[in-house]
Amino acid sequence: MMKKIVSLLMVMAMVIASCFALTSCGGGNDTVSEDIKVGFIFLHDENSTYDKNFMDAATAAKEALGLSDEQVLFKTNIPETAECYEAAANLVDAGCDLIFADSFGHEDFIIQAAKEFPDVIFCHATGTKAHTENLPNYYNAFASIYEGRYLVGYAAGMKLNEMIEDGKITAEQAKMGYVGAYPYAEVKSGYTSFFLGARAACPSVTMDVKFTNSWFDIAAEKETANALIADGCVLISQHADSEGAPKACEEAGVPNIAYNLDTREWGPNTALISSKINWQPYFEHIVNAVKDGTEIEQDFCKGLADDVVQTLGLNDKVAAEGTAEKIEEVKAQLIAGEIKVFDTKTFTVDGKTLESYKADVDSDADFTPDTEVVSDGYFHESEMRSAPYFDVDIDGITLK
Amino acid sequence: MQNNDKHLHEPRIQITKRGREAMPWYKAWGVRAAAIVLALIVCAVIIVFLTGYNPIRVYSEMLKGTFGSSRKIWNTLQKLAMLLCISLAVTPAFKMKFWNIGAEGQTLVGGLAAAACMIYFGETVPGIILFPLMAASCMLAGMIWGIIPAYFKAKFNTNETLFTLMMNYVAMQIVSFCIVFWENPKDSNTVGVINRMTEGGWLPTIFGQKYLLNILIVAVLTVAMYIYLRYSKQGYEISVVGESENTARYVGINVKKVILRTMALSGALCGIAGFLLVSGTDHTINTNTVGGMGFTAIMVSWLAKFNPIVMALTSFLIVFLERGAGEIATTFQLNESVSDILTGIILFFIIGSEFFVQYKINFRKGHKEEKV
Numbered sequence: 174m175m176k177k178i179v180s181l182l183m184v185m186a187m188v189i190a191s192c193f194a195l196t197s198c199g200g201g202n203d204t205v206s207e208d209i210k211v212g213f214i215f216l217h218d219e220n221s222t223y224d225k226n227f228m229d230a231a232t233a234a235k236e237a238l239g240l241s242d243e244q245v246l247f248k249t250n251i252p253e254t255a256e257c258y259e260a261a262a263n264l265v266d267a268g269c270d271l272i273f274a275d276s277f278g279h280e281d282f283i284i285q286a287a288k289e290f291p292d293v294i295f296c297h298a299t300g301t302k303a304h305t306e307n308l309p310n311y312y313n314a315f316a317s318i319y320e321g322r323y324l325v326g327y328a329a330g331m332k333l334n335e336m337i338e339d340g341k342i343t344a345e346q347a348k349m350g351y352v353g354a355y356p357y358a359e360v361k362s363g364y365t366s367f368f369l370g371a372r373a374a375c376p377s378v379t380m381d382v383k384f385t386n387s388w389f390d391i392a393a394e395k396e397t398a399n400a401l402i403a404d405g406c407v408l409i410s411q412h413a414d415s416e417g418a419p420k421a422c423e424e425a426g427v428p429n430i431a432y433n434l435d436t437r438e439w440g441p442n443t444a445l446i447s448s449k450i451n452w453q454p455y456f457e458h459i460v461n462a463v464k465d466g467t468e469i470e471q472d473f474c475k476g477l478a479d480d481v482v483q484t485l486g487l488n489d490k491v492a493a494e495g496t497a498e499k500i501e502e503v504k505a506q507l508i509a510g511e512i513k514v515f516d517t518k519t520f521t522v523d524g525k526t527l528e529s530y531k532a533d534v535d536s537d538a539d540f541t542p543d544t545e546v547v548s549d550g551y552f553h554e555s556e557m558r559s560a561p562y563f564d565v566d567i568d569g570i571t572l573k
Numbered sequence: 574m575q576n577n578d579k580h581l582h583e584p585r586i587q588i589t590k591r592g593r594e595a596m597p598w599y600k601a602w603g604v605r606a607a608a609i610v611l612a613l614i615v616c617a618v619i620i621v622f623l624t625g626y627n628p629i630r631v632y633s634e635m636l637k638g639t640f641g642s643s644r645k646i647w648n649t650l651q652k653l654a655m656l657l658c659i660s661l662a663v664t665p666a667f668k669m670k671f672w673n674i675g676a677e678g679q680t681l682v683g684g685l686a687a688a689a690c691m692i693y694f695g696e697t698v699p700g701i702i703l704f705p706l707m708a709a710s711c712m713l714a715g716m717i718w719g720i721i722p723a724y725f726k727a728k729f730n731t732n733e734t735l736f737t738l739m740m741n742y743v744a745m746q747i748v749s750f751c752i753v754f755w756e757n758p759k760d761s762n763t764v765g766v767i768n769r770m771t772e773g774g775w776l777p778t779i780f781g782q783k784y785l786l787n788i789l790i791v792a793v794l795t796v797a798m799y800i801y802l803r804y805s806k807q808g809y810e811i812s813v814v815g816e817s818e819n820t821a822r823y824v825g826i827n828v829k830k831v832i833l834r835t836m837a838l839s840g841a842l843c844g845i846a847g848f849l850l851v852s853g854t855d856h857t858i859n860t861n862t863v864g865g866m867g868f869t870a871i872m873v874s875w876l877a878k879f880n881p882i883v884m885a886l887t888s889f890l891i892v893f894l895e896r897g898a899g900e901i902a903t904t905f906q907l908n909e910s911v912s913d914i915l916t917g918i919i920l921f922f923i924i925g926s927e928f929f930v931q932y933k934i935n936f937r938k939g940h941k942e943e944k945v
Contacts, residue, residue, distance in 0.1 A: 248903055253763060254855040254862060259648055266642050281766035281857070355762060 209271065209464050210244050211235075212264030214257060214283075216276035218249040221389070222415075226433050227275045227298070230452035237453070238460055253278025261286035265293050271463045273297070273456070287311040294463050298452070299359075301560045303471045305535050312469045314455055315559035317476030319366035320507050321448030323514045324477075324484050325430050326370020327503050328446045328496050329408055332428055333375040335493035342407055344377040350401030351382045352394050352411035352418045356572070360384075360412050362554060362561035366514050367410055367430070368570055373503075373512075373519070381406055383573045391417040402427050404573075408445075419444060428491055435486030445491045446500075451483050474559035478508045515552035520567040527552065532562040587935040601930045608926030612919040619914065624907060631901050638900020639893050649889075649896055651784035654791040655850060656888040659863075659870040661791075661798045661881055662842030665835045666719075667871070668802065668879045670815045671726070675737025677867025678744035679718040679840045681860075683847025685748055686714035687774075688767060688858035691851070692755055695773030703774060704852075711848035712841040718744065719840020720833060727829035741867070745860045752859065766856045776853035787853045794842070799881040811835055843867070876923065894919055 213231050215224045228247070235245045246267060248260045257279045264272050265286070273296045274283045280300040287295040287308050296312045297303075303313035333347045349371060353360045368380045381401055385393040394417025398409050402425045410430040411418040416439045422429035423440035431447040455473060462469045475481040484504075487497055506512045517527045531542035534557045546553045546562070554563045566572065596604070617628035639649050659676050666673035690707040698706070722736035757765040768774060779785050802808040814821045814831050821828050846866075851858055869891060876890075877883035898912025 242906065246903055247906060252861050252864065253859060254857065254864075259644075262644055263648075266644055278763040278765075278859070281769060284769075285766070357762075 208244060209240075209460060210246070210267070210269045211240070211460060212246045212261070212267070212269035212272040213248065214251045214260050214264070214272065214274040214279060215247065215249045216251060216253070216279070222434055223388070224249070224275060226449065227452055231273075231456055233453045234456035234460065238457060240460075251279070253282070255282065257282035258285050261295070262289070265290045269293060271296070271459060273459070275299075284308070284311060294459070294469065296459050296469070299560055301558055304558050307471075312459075312471055312473065313559045314470075314473040315555060315561070316450040316452075316481045317474055317555050318448065318450055318482055319362050319514050319554055319561070319563070320476040321450075321482040321484060322363050322366040323370035323373075323507065323512075324500055324504055325410070325446050325448045326367035326372075327374050328370075328484075328487070328492060328500055329367070329410065329428070329430055330371035330374025330378060331493040331496055331499060332408060332445060332491070333371065333378055336407065337375075346405065346407065347375055347378045348406050349378060349380045349408045349410065350398065350404070350406030351380055352397045352401070352409065352413060353382050353384045354388050354413045355386060356384055358564040359561045361565070362563035363412050363432075364410075365520075365563060365565070365567055365570065368567075369514060369519055370503075372569065378569075380570045381573050382570060385413060388413060389415050391415040394418045395421045398422060399425070401573075431486070437486050437488055441488075441490070443491060444486060444488050446487045446496070447485050449483050449485055451481055454479055454481050472559040474555045476507075477504055513551040515554055515563060517547060517550055517552065520569070522565055522567055524568065527565065530565060532557075532564070534558055534562055585936065589933045589935065591931060591933050596930055604929050605923065605926045608922040608929075609919070612922035615922070616915045616918050619918070623911065624905065626905055631905070634901045634904050635893075635897025638897045641900070645896075647782060647784055649892055650788050651854065652892045652896065653885070653889050654784070654788045655846060655854070656866050656870060656873060656892060657885055658791045658794060658846040658849060659843060659866050660873040660877075660884050660888055661794055662715075662839050662846060663867075663870050664798065664839075664874045664879050664881065664884070665802065665808075665811055666839040667874055668815050669811045669832065669835050671723070671832060671836065672734040673719070673722075673737050673836070673839055674734055674868070674871070675718065675722065675740045676839075676843050676870055677863050677865070678737075678741035679715045679843035680847040680850065680863045680867055681741075681744040681748060682718045683711040683715040683844030684851040684858055684862050685744075685751060685847070686710040686844070687848045687851035688755070688764065689751070691767045691774030691856075692764075695768045696771050697773075700777075704776075707774065707852060708845065708848055711844040713844070715840040715842070715844025715847060716837045717840070719836040719843065723833050723836030727832045748858060748860050748862075755858075763859060764857050767858075768856070774852055775856055776849070784854070787849045790845075790849065794845070795881045795885060802879070802881070807831075807834070872920070876927075890923075891916075891920075 215227060217224045219225045219228055231245070231247070246264060246269065248264065251257050251260045253276060257274065261272055261274070261283060271294045275298050277299045280297055280302055283295050283297050284302060284306055287310050291310055294310050296314060298314050300313040303311055329349060336342050337344050337347060349368070351364045351367065353364060364380070364382055371378050381404060383397045383401060385397055387393060390413070394411060394413050394415050398411070398418040398421035401409060402421070408428045409418055409422050412432060416436070419429050419431055419436040419439040422443045427443060428445045429436065429440055429443050430445050433447065433449045435447055436444040454475070459469055484500065503512065507514070520527070527547055529545060530547045530552065532544055532546045533542050534544040534546070544557050546557065552563060555561055613632070620626055620628045620631050638645065640646055659680055663673050663676045687707050690703065690710055694703055694706070718740055722733050722740060725731040725736060726733045752762065752764055755764045756762055776786050802811065810821070810826050810831050813824065813826060814828055818828050821831070850862055855862060873884055873888045873891060876887040894916045898916055901907060902912050
């Protein structure tokens, strides 16, 4: 149903966009002002896999909506300083009706711009402040990537089962390693959902987590992966985007599960599957909303059901038999709500079930936990705001 | 100059330093102007070759990026002021032939001091005490960062180039370390805009322009530096030490003292730049706050031959190239690397033109004398 609506909207948008394109070609300047203009602010350029994911999605959305080159402006390499505000202000001067920024540290500067230019819509990925600022033209967005991580975790669990059945490891040796960036909620939410997915398939699994304290550090990620492998981990996954961990896995012959990109190129014999956020539906959604004057969600957070979270790069050479079919099945259950990723029945904290948890949803300087997020038997991740706030250390995962 | 009897033994091209017979100023500027025109032509060829766009349109976009709207003009002036401030700071050191590659770090610790004051006192201490306190602590921080390598240079004759360079990395690591304590919101690894609601410790907006105060402060500093280097006894001592330490010693200048004093001044000015960047511009701190200006400033200073007034022009040139390049990157959807290539070519020609201003080239062609 949802897919139908989305595709219908897309077709409508394309028709409208091509009408605009035609009129703007023939007409004078008057029609141009009716055209929508979108500005994108990126922290780096396409050399960063993080930004490339956004840039590719923006380009795909632009093509799908039939926007011209003049209607979509990219500002790349915008640091998290006043330069970000200036970039936004210059995009406003250039006539943008909608401005999107992709990096967490851009948020304050985008809010500053949003206050100064109330007629322009500002959207920001990974931010946390839209629901506390309550500006009429400022919106946050993220994706329920934990669903994707749960799915690829399930694939990992199946691989472990296969290894146990083949006698390569015993059930007790089913230990995974995870190369995390920082011990932050976004990362914790990611590896916990990955672990819970794996345990749903392989009940004896445990996991070691090590942090590199950097979002992108090829050498450190490789080193950390090697240390985990040396420690007896038989499968590795990571949060960071560099080729460090996949390459270490390929050298050691250990299966690897990646994030945001298909790593089969680096690990043809070890890359198993990846999960990623697909921003294209969001970009199309906000462009259409601005065009039609409809409301944008203050906190946009969608997942598998809307194709915002995807799995990619399933490698039949590495994955256990029947992984593709099983993943489709689990995906359908997740979409239907039959499986909750953070179901409190599936994990314990210090040996006890998590009955109640207050998370720091409303960001403040003192990090006060402010909102109850456990109810109806599961942890409500990304429901109170789009950015993740699951930061519980559950049993079975060892932080190294 | 040329001796006709000896011409058979002379090389075909002879390069001599002009020394006292310097090129008249109009010729020197003619050479420089020609260099810029040539650079633009080479860039145009590359633009057409790489992108197929009309180079005239590309250049007009560059102009638009710098002057396209009043906001852009203010941004340009602000950027110019920041770069100029750091350039002013490195100038006394370079004039003394002290290779201070550490302006980046000296500015960063200055900014760090400003951020610390804003975080700890910004919302409690009134502005009249707060701003002098911030300025003083920023200058002190920059000064310490400058004096450490100067002390080792004066005392043990260590290599200041490496020492100041290393100090940059130490400064960056200290900033990363502080971010862990100051991060807001939690888990962000950024400090966020400090005192966003109260604007405590933010340099005030004057005449409705938020960068005007920065620009005025730097303008005053520029004139002060010009007077200091040109007319003060200390400025003269710096020149003498720069020309020859032995001469300086011979005439009774305490070289060690001059090195320490000059680096203290250099560091303190960097500290002011850090203050203006954090309190007057970004209202936040990260390891990239200075953004490489500490290195660009060296080029600005050398291109202007350490004359603070000319530095305003050379920093304008660099800022114009950067902003213009950023504009064409957005308009033509080129990667910013293309604009870096253009900036590189233009700077190459400008620096290259100095060679023709400084040196005389004689071609052995017939028996005629070549004048230029």
